Amino acid sequence: MVKTESIEALIRLLDDPDEHIVSLVRSKLLDIGPAALEFLRTSVDILDFEPAAFVEIERLMQELQFAEVKADLIDWIKKPEKDLLRGAYLIAKYQFPDLEYHQLNEQITSIEKKVWLELNGKLTSFEIVKTINAVLFDFYGFKGAETHDFSPYHSLLNTVLEEREGTPLSLSILYSIIAQRLEIPIYGVGFPNHFILAYMDEYRIHRLLQSDGSGGVLFYIDPFAKGELLSRGNLEDTLQHYQMLPQRHFFEPSSHSSILIRMINNLIVSYNRLNRTDKVSELDTLKKCFIS
Structure with missing residues (x-):
């Protein structure tokens, strides 16, 4: 499990002017998956980012939300009793x-x-x-x-x-x-x-x-x-x-x-x-x- 401090540190790097760093951070957050979602939501309210970072956060949240639904749906499909x-x-x-x-x-x-x-x-x-x-x-x-x-x-x-x-x-x-x-x-x-x-x-x-x-x-x-x-x-x-x-x-x-x-x-x-x-x-x- 990725530590809270590590996720928060990665999110802060989304405001870095270096596009290569932002790209690497983006990949790492996507690898973490839905666990990063709540931190991204919170960051919008408490961090003072440049507009480009907010756009990236919004994009990441959409991808992670879709990944969460997909994972939950696969879990539902695997259950013998499907509610x-x-x-x-x-x-x-x-x-x-x-x-x-x-x-x-x-x-x-x-x-x-x-x-x-x-x-x-x-x-x-x-x-x-x-x-x-x-x-x-x-x-x-x-x-x-x-x-x-x-x-x-x-x-x-x-x-x-x-x-x-x-x-x-x-x-x-x-x-x-x-x-x-x-x-x-x-x-x-x-x-x-x-x-x-x-x-x-x-x-x-x-x-x-x-x-x-x-x-x-x-x-x-x-x-x-x-x-x-x-x-x-x-x-x-x-x-x-x-x-x-x-x-x-x-x-x-x-x-x-x-x-x-x-x-x-x-x-x-x-x-x-x-x-x-x-x-x-x-x-x-x-x-x-x-x-x-």
Whole structure:
């Protein structure tokens, strides 16, 4: 572990007029990694640097913040149990480096408690969904953003919680996290072009209703449409409209890794529209973490 005094001494050298020294210091601080971040943040407030040094510090902080998110994401990917909120938090932290996990967790816990207060053990699966819909879309006012105007902020969970608008994916992530915390079997489904949710048939009700029932999905939910209920037939009609052949993974729950990859892809599309090639490149790097 690098000593505090050594890091502080290196930061002070960023104000050296010799560009070669500044370059060496920069490399050493990048090698130290995220541990140097807090010292860089503090130095902006307490040290009297020339303007060029402040520019260099800002650049270093951005690189180190990205390295920190990347390292945390790789750690998340390696875990056998992947917490979806933690993963969504890491993607949000990429855009908002000062974001703390507890901020997201507290907001979602507040919504979860409101849903819990409205539930009781006698509700059917349809009534449970109706209750969640009432809390999310009527009480809190969450809604789908205009499809022609998806900004990066519509994909990030912290801004979705603040602005109450999101994409099909971000609203589905919020909905499923709350449901799963309440032990309601609702999971994300990577349907083409429009992420949805599946209420799993955990009690194998389909076996009682249909001779060919498999006990898989009871029904589907579209949070982008304020929790509209959908059948498999509805989804197959949509595929037929777009001349797409049905595939098994279109109808079954997605892994949390694939959900995060889809979130990153959505952000890449948004930043491409904004001509932010720097962001697109960084997000491509994060996406590659899943296949390395």
